[in-house]
Amino acid sequence: MANEQQESSQGEMEGVNCLAHDEAIMAQQDRIQQEIATTNPLVSDRQDLSVLQGEYASEDTIYQLKIKDLQKKYSYIRKTRPDGNCFYRAFGFAHLESLLEDSKELQRFKAVAAKSKLDLVNEGFTEFTIEDFHNTFMDLIELCEKQQSLGELLSSFNDQSMSDYIVVYLRLLTSGYLQREHVFFTHFIEGGRSVKEFCQQEVEPMSKESDHIHIIALAKALNVPVLVEYMDRGEGGTVNHHIFPEGKIILQFRSGSGFKPVTRTINQHHANWF
Structure with a gap:
């Protein structure tokens, strides 16, 4: 006992x-x-790419050379908070900033965004659970349409509530596209999980990191090509880039640091992102 x-x-x-x-x-x-x-702000002001040089030791030759390679192609960078949502926030801000100077793309994007809620409902999402997120997404697009200033757009993305609503909706769009095209994407999911299970565990929850499968799905869902400049420790002085499916918006990615929007220099497609 x-x-x-x-x-x-x-x-x-x-x-x-x-x-x-x-x-x-x-x-x-x-x-x-x-x-x-x-x-760290959710989305920073524009910063010269030289800020990256200070983040690595001067004797770190591989990264220092790759930063110099980026400086040849891009004029500035914005940093996003490394909170697991950085891809969606960088994607959303980068494209909406570009829409301020591209009325034709704005109208196309607005039409796709307006229809996207119905696409999600048809995929099985409950309308009342996604409606507020969709409304916030549309409100921000319409503000851009009304010639919202860059400063106002930046303020909107640094408003935690509004910014997170945009992130949630972009996550839902990513999930919806993955599930709609589940026959294709099932081959890229590890661990014996279904596409739906992957979405519930790795896509829809906030703060879950993104990988190439998320980027492909969101780019396809909104028909907004993404080019990722990937800094790794591979030999050579140039930065690897990956196009999903062909580049327009440009994001820079470093392992452990997340995604950041970067902008081309004036002589290379001024104000285009990625």
């Missing part, structure tokens, strides 16, 4: 210790996220 009580007591203590450990991890994660939030 005494042994049973002792084992029971030990089990309870182990349970308490596990709970305390989990709570400590969650508290640490919360502190990290708070630190990230206080030091």
Whole structure:
């Protein structure tokens, strides 16, 4: 009897210790996220690409050469908060900024965005659960149509509530396209999961990082080609780029740092993104 009580007591203590450990991890994660939030805007002002040079040691030859390669092609960079939502936020801001100077693309994009809610409903999403996110998305597009200034657009994307609503809707569009084309995408999903399970676990939840499969799906869903400039530690002084399916908006990606919009220099398609 005494042994049973002792084992029971030990089990309870182990349970308490596990709970305390989990709570400590969650508290640490919360502190990290708070630190990230206080030091990084959701979308930054324009910054010269030289800021990247200071983020790596001068003797880090591989990255320093690749930054110089980027400087030959792009005039500035914006940083996005590394919160797991950076691809969607960079994509949304980059394209909407380009629409301020491209009325023809704005009208095309507006029509696609307006129809997108029906596409999601047809895919099985409940209309009332996605309506507010879609309305916010459309409101921001219509503000661009009314000649919203760049400063106003930047303020909108740095409003946590509005910015997150845009991210949520872009995630839903990505999920909807993946599920609509599940026959194709099922070959790219690991772990024996269905496309729907992948979307529920890796696409729809906030703060989940994005990979090439997410980029392809969103680019296809909105018919907005994406070119990603990828900085890695491969040899050579040039930055690798990947086109999904062919580039117009330009994002720069570094492992562990997320996606950032960059803009071409004036002599190379002024104000085009990616």
